[in-house]
Amino acid sequence: QVQLAESGGGVVQAGGSLRLSCAASGRTISTSGMGWFRQAPGKEREFVAGVGWNSAYTKYADSVKGRFTISRDSAKNTLFLQMNSLKPEDTAVYYCAARNPYSGGFSYTPVTHDEYPYWGQGTQVTVSS
8 A cells, every 4th residue: 555645735825836745655656647636625626637657648637737737756756746826716635646556558647536546634725815
């Protein structure tokens, strides 16, 4: 099993940037599809960004495309989410999620949370206007 721990959340003004990290332990994440999700109060958890177990393939929600970038550092066994041009509507708890190794095609990046068996505890991001 893999354990995931997010960090990097905080309070930022609209237009600012944050970089979230997801440190993995227990096994490598270099061969797993990974994703970032978020959940705002009173709303369902939604897909933000994903990367296939071949890191050349990424996918983004339309709401963050062009502003957020997902990346993986295999040497550090860490997943990142660089968030630029933040908006108040980006305010949410952000979760890191992992799939099992080599699950699905190497470019497969599912957008539904039930396709990710492993989750971190989340980190709060608050964007003030």
